[in-house]
Amino acid sequence: MKILINLFLAAALLGAYACGDKPAAPAEEHSGHDEAAGEAGHDGHEDEDGHAGGGGLVEITAAAQAEAGIKTEVMRRAAVAETFQAMGRVLQDAQKPQHVTAGGTGRVKALPAALGAAVRPGEVLAVITTSAGAETQVTAPHKGLVTAVHAAAGDQVNEMSFLVTLTDVDPLWGVLDIPERNLELVKPGQKAGIRTAAYPNAVFSGTVVSLSPEIDTLSRTVKARVSIENPDGLLKFGMFIDASVRTGSYFQGVAVRADAVQNGPEGAFVFVKTGKTVFTARPVATGREKDGLVEIKKGLSPGDKVVVEGAFLLKSEMLKAEMGGDEHAH
Numbered sequence: 001m002k003i004l005i006n007l008f009l010a011a012a013l014l015g016a017y018a019c020g021d022k023p024a025a026p027a028e029e030h031s032g033h034d035e036a037a038g039e040a041g042h043d044g045h046e047d048e049d050g051h052a053g054g055g056g057l058v059e060i061t062a063a064a065q066a067e068a069g070i071k072t073e074v075m076r077r078a079a080v081a082e083t084f085q086a087m088g089r090v091l092q093d094a095q096k097p098q099h100v101t102a103g104g105t106g107r108v109k110a111l112p113a114a115l116g117a118a119v120r121p122g123e124v125l126a127v128i129t130t131s132a133g134a135e136t137q138v139t140a141p142h143k144g145l146v147t148a149v150h151a152a153a154g155d156q157v158n159e160m161s162f163l164v165t166l167t168d169v170d171p172l173w174g175v176l177d178i179p180e181r182n183l184e185l186v187k188p189g190q191k192a193g194i195r196t197a198a199y200p201n202a203v204f205s206g207t208v209v210s211l212s213p214e215i216d217t218l219s220r221t222v223k224a225r226v227s228i229e230n231p232d233g234l235l236k237f238g239m240f241i242d243a244s245v246r247t248g249s250y251f252q253g254v255a256v257r258a259d260a261v262q263n264g265p266e267g268a269f270v271f272v273k274t275g276k277t278v279f280t281a282r283p284v285a286t287g288r289e290k291d292g293l294v295e296i297k298k299g300l301s302p303g304d305k306v307v308v309e310g311a312f313l314l315k316s317e318m319l320k321a322e323m324g325g326d327e328h329a330h
Contacts, residue, residue, distance in 0.1 A: 056318050058271070058279045065277075070310035072273050075254050077302050082288070083193075083244045084185055086176040090228070092237035094173035097147060097165045102157040103138060106130040111153055113164050117146045118233050126151070126163045144168040145233065170230045174206065176243050177221040185247050186211060186224055193244040194228050196235065205229045206243060254300050255293040260308045261286060262315045270300065271307040271314050279307060279314055 060070070102108075106128040113125040119140045126138040148165035151157060174194070178186050192206040205228070212223040226243065228235060235241075260270050261284070268286050271279045284299030300306065307314060 056281045056322065058281075058314050058318050058321075059277050060279070060314075060317075061277055065310075068310050068313055070314070071308055072305040073256075073308045075256070075296075075300050075302050075304045075306055077254060082247045084182055084247065086178055086182075086192075086224070086243045086245055088174050088176035088224075088226070088241050088243060090235055090237055090239045090241060091173045091175055094175075094225070095167045095169065095237075097167045098141065098144075099150075099162045100125055100138060100141065100164050100166055101159065102126070102128055102151075102161045102163055103159055104128060104130060104136060105158045106136070106156075108151050108153050108155045108157060108163075109135065111149065111151060111163065113140075113146045113149070115146055115149050118169075119144065119146060119166065125166075128157065138163060140166060142166070142168060143170070169233055169235070171227045172230045172235050174226045174228050174241055174243075176208075176224040176226055176241075176245075177216075177219065178211075178224050180215060180220045180222065183211075183222055186222075186245065187248075190248060191246050192226060193246075194226075195242045195244075196239050198236075198239065199234055202234070204235065208245065254296045254302065256296055256300070256306055257308045258289060258292050258294050260306055260311050261294050262311055264315075270296075271311050272300075273305040273307065281315075281318060 060068070108126060109129045110127040111125070112127075113119060113123075119125065120143050121140055123140045124137050125140055125146075128136045128138060130136060144166045146164050147167040150162040150164060155161075157163070176192075186208060188208055188210055190208045192208060194204040194206045195202070196204075206226045208224055209227050210225045212225075215222050228241075256270060261268050262270065262281075264281070267283060269281050269283045272282045274280045282299055285297040287295030287297045289295070
């Protein structure tokens with residue numbers, strides 16, 4: 001598929017890059033570029049070739065753009081939360097189990113609550129036949145999982161006999177291993193996005209509750225206890241989790257997806273769409289990278305249309321054109 005796309009683009013660029021010359025955009029496209037530069041806050045000056053300063057140009061037809069999957073996003077000023085990653089697991093011994101008793105004397109007629117079943121408040125856990133022949137129902141006092149079954153049909157019970165153990169799993173308790181070097185970034189009350197391999201597309205909400213007073217001398221990590229929302233009961237005891245903890249700090253300004261930033265001989269650059277078929281390679285100064293976004297300190301402004309998908313393909317076409325120009329010169 002990549003070969004077909006490159007051939008398609010090569011055909012589109014054949015006339016523009018003949019003999020290694022850089023293509024001159026149509027007059028209306030240059031006009032559009034100047035307007036975009038003005039709106040973005042750039043000076044829009046041109047070099048000796050008549051191209052806007054800031055890098056090479058790539059011209060691709062609209063059809064070729066669609067075929068190659070090239071997509072752009074309009075840059076907007078925003079505050080991006082700073083985070084750091086931590087690994088951990090879901091705890092079982094930290095949950096609060098509740099033993100549900102028979103509440104009276106009799107014999108267990110039925111015990112519909114199976115081990116591992118998720119139950120809701122008021123759901124029947126057991127049916128007891130009293131000595132007088134009457135039947136009473138024992139119901140769940142709250143939602144949770146049946147984590148232990150202590151009786152079976154036919155057992156004689158009294159008011160203190162345990163029938164089942166019910167454990168609330170929303171929220172769940174987890175523990176994160178915080179590296180010693182990141183300890184100053186962690187505070188109780190911070191929010192965290194929790195992911196697990198079992199549900200790669202789901203993000204569970206968590207909150208850092210407390211930090212251990214001691215450090216593990218071997219791993220040099222500190223345990224941070226985190227409360228994790230689990231309304232659908234998807235998370236299970238013992239699962240490994242990956243947490244993205246928000247520090248509470250933000251970086252302000254323009255940020256782009258990491259895939260949009262390309263590296264060249266003179267440093268980082270992105271492709272800005274400056275006309276319907278024209279893309280300009282614009283140098284940028286990058287900052288921090290968080291959650292797949294890169295902070296742009298210089299080179300972009302709100303309103304710029306930046307290529308976020310297909311940037312590497314544009315880079316390849318630009319480099320091929322430049323190499324063709326060098327060969328022709330020799």
